[in-house]
Every structure is written in structure tokens, then in C-alpha cells.
Amino acid sequence: MWADETMQIGRRAFLKGGALLLAAGPAGVMAAGEQANKGSKALRVGLITDLHYADKPPGGSRHYRETPRKLAEAAGQFGQSQPDFVVELGDFIDAADSVEKELTWLKTINKAYSGICEDRHYVLGNHCVDTLRKEEFLEAVERERSYYSFDRAGYHFVVVDSCFRSDGQPYGRKNFTWTDANVPQQELDWLAEDLKQSERPTIVFAHQRLDVSNSHGVRNCPAVRDVLEQSGKVRAVFQGHSHQNDYREIGGIHYCTLVAMVEGGGEESNGYSVMDLQTDGTIAISGFRKQNDYRWPAG
Template identity: 30%
Template sequence: MVTSLAKAQSAGEGDKAQLSIGIIADPQYANKEARGSRYYRESLGKLRRAIAELNQHQLDLVVTLGDLIDEDFSSFNPVLKEYQALKVPYYHVLGNHDFSVSDAEKARVPETLGLGKATYFSQQHGSWRLIYLDGTELSVFRYGIGDLRREEAQAYLDKLTEAKAARGRPWNSGLTAKQFNWLEQELQAAKQASQRVLLFNHLPVLPAEDGHNLWNAPELVTLLEKHDHVAAYLNGHNHAGNYAQHQGAHYVNFKGMVETQAETAYAIVRCFQDRLEINGYGAEPSRSMR
């Protein structure tokens, strides 16, 4: 159930958030002219102002939901410098545009974003488990021409295209079977530890007909709906934003920061025992989700 933020705050007045997280989606910075509603160069200033605001709040961490850059490996350096001003730890999930670099540079992207060999991982924060997914593992953009993994992804995409699935687009991607197995183990471990779960990924999985969805979104939703301790799945990718509720879990697609010349979009998610509260800034709406 989604209620107005003001109503929820008054109802829960006096309680304290168990976890507070800054959320940034799709800055998609590049030093180039705007195209349509995407103002790539302006993202640097918007990001700087967002970080200054986030530093005014008591946060535990900040998560960027993919597409830190739009293209060109040289775009990483100026945008990552802005993150150094953050007063709390920050983490990135991989997005499709993060691999809009030369084939020779693609393998360097995860390390550049502070990720190790395992580009999906989890963290425990008291009664919460945070799961960071890598929705780019199965993709046609992450690997260079001639790479077997790219050929396998193309075969997967061809099947989706033949089935006329809305999510069957080359700018979308999916999880590997290995990552699915790992996720199942993480969900089970969280349940045994009596932890609620937040998942972060670049690509959405709901609503079902979104053309930006993860290639294997139906399989992921089927897995998550078996676990009633999953509180929310948080993502970017669709710059317009979106929201769905399914089997008690909330699926929130945050708006892209790169959109529009002046208006920004980012948020703070606060986790309480009985609800999640999203404080939206700029174009991002505020929500309270029981």
C-alpha cells in the first residue's frame, strides 16, 4: 500500500529509520550537446548539487542505479570525482551505457566503478540485507565482438525477438543462471537471519509490459514472489520512472537525472520496521510504502 508521505510520517512520528540510503539513477554524463530531453553535460552540475544535499542528511550509504555515463571512457573521471565529496560510502550497479566504450575498455568498467571480480554482491545492515544485482551480465553490449558471451546473449535476445517480447531490445539485458543461483542463496540466508531485503539493479522487472525490462524479468519476479521478506526492488534505466506493487513487495523505477536541462531527480530511501519512505527531490516523487 502506498500512502502520502505526510500521513505516514505523522502516523510513525517518533520512530527512527533503521537504514537511510541516498539514491541516484542515470546521471548519464558525457561532455556533449543535449539530444532530445537528455542534457548530458548538465548532469555534472546536477550531481554536484545532489551530493551537497545528500551530505546534509544522516545517511548510511548512497547507491547509483547504473548509467553513470552516457558514452566514452573519459567520461568516468570527471563524474567519479564528484562522488569523492560524499561523506558516506557509495556503491554502483552496472548499466548499459556504462559499457558504451571501446571493446578494449569494456573489461575495465567494473573496476573503475569500484566493483571487484564479483559484480553482484550483498551487504548486511542490522535487520536489512542489501542485494546488488548485475543486470548486464547477459548482454550484447558488455563484451567485445567475437566474445562467446556476446554470442550467447545474442541467441537469447533472438528468442525474445521471435516471441515479440517487449523487453527484447539490445539495450536491455539479463542475469546469468549462476547469478540466479547466488540470489536464491542470498534470499534464503536473509530469511534465516530474519532480515528484510532490498534489491538494487539497473533494469526494471515490473510493470510487466515495460519495454525497458530485464530480459529474464518474469523469472526474477517468480523468484522474488516466493520470499515475503523482500521489501523492495529499486532500479533505474527507464528515465520516465515507474512503480508497481506485487505480492507485498514494491518495485520502484527511479527517474533519470539526465532528463531535462534544469530539473534534477534523486531520492532518499528510509527503511522503518513497518514501511519504506522515499523522499523525492526534483522530478522524483515522494512515496510511503507499507
């Protein structure tokens, strides 16, 4: 396994050497890792997280109105990379002061996201259901469930919903504290059964982190990790929420936190990635802009 520090150094060097090429067009250029992986993939997935789109001025380091332009750059790259499907890992929109305004923001950014790929997936983040209820968000993006699984090309994928309070109540209409994120028992039972029924190597998508016990972590993450580890099938978990690149291996599972698209002004502050699930079992992440690269061999 490559050390995270090594991956960060390699990514910085690529951006420094390719800055002019990246600035030359919305699609940028193919990352070094993706070029090397081309032709050996079993499946390719586009990944973005924490867009926080809102039609409002910047708040601290978050540049809400720049998200559509950053997403357009990612869409251009995905157009070149041709992922089999795309996933956004939560906080698709930021909180609004009314349901009507938040639905308008959601419609705007979802129109851009929908144009990237027909096979697309949404992970619920706490900001997605700050003003909206889950049912309203899901209806707007034409999805039925907030947690579910699906199969593609020999792999099993699971979308997790951690937007529940400790008492099991779902987030919605500002009825929660963002640090009180939980996977309720009903979902845990479903997850265990779902993994039991599948014989395929599995990738999990989450918003709140499953690898830490601080304010950005799911409060019952040890119980969730136990289910994942006991299955013996989960290779990696991809998550957002804390807005910075981070990585841990726990119980033989890779936990990869991706960088937020909303952070920082200007195209150079963007972040998105392409994941190749290779025929030999290797998982390779080609990061763009501020997103790190990773490569995890099978076994």
C-alpha cells in the first residue's frame, strides 16, 4: 500500500507541472494515474462531494456560487473519462431560509449534475435535509430511497444514509444537530442482510465519516464498521463531510475522505476524482485539482 504522504506529494507535483494544461479548458487533462489505468478497468466511477450549491455570497472559505462552474469542469473531465456511473457524496446543496428557495437551488444544481451521466447516485448529507425533508429531496432528484444497494460489472455498491438523530428520527426541517449523525438499527439490520446476500466485492458510499469518532463522524460508527468487517466483502468506503483529503485503513477496509468542491475560490480550488476498479482487483483513484490520488492493490 502506498503511504498517504507519498500520494499527496505526487498529486502536488502533477498539478504544478500541469497547471497551464488544466487551465486551458473545462475538461482539463487526464490525470497521470488515470492515463496509466486506462484499458485495464473493469468499471469506472466519477466521484464528487460537498458541492453546497447556493445562490448566496461566500461564507468563510465556502464559495457557493462557484459550484456550477466547478461542476462544469468536472463534467468536462468525466466526458473524457466516460465513467460507467457517477456518485455525489452528500451536501449537494446548502441550507436556505425557505423550502421554496432550497428546492430552486436543488433544481438548478441537479440539472447540471443530471447532464453528466444517466446512471447517477445521491448520498444524503446533513445540508441536503437542513430545510427540506428527505422525501422532498428524493422526489426532486427522482429517487425512491435514501439508502440502497446496486450491482455493476461484478461489484456490489451500497449507499448509506447517516442523517438520523440518536433517537432514530430522520433529519429534516432543522430538527437536528449536525454532530448527532447515526445509522439507525433498522438500517444496520438491512445493511448486514444486504451484505450477506451478495457474493461480490463491495464499495460503500457515505457522507458522514465512518472512520472517526469526532464531530464529523457517525456516532455509532464502530457498530457500522463491525457490520462491514464481519461481511468480509467490503473493500473501501468513500465519504465526504469534513471537506479535506483524508485516509485510514481500519479492519482491512480503506476509508477515503474526498475533498469538498465548495471550498476555496477559483478553478484551482476545485476537487473531484475518477475511480477505476481494475480487472486485477486494484482500486485506483485519479484525483483532479485538490483531490489526492490513491492506489490500493488487491489482497
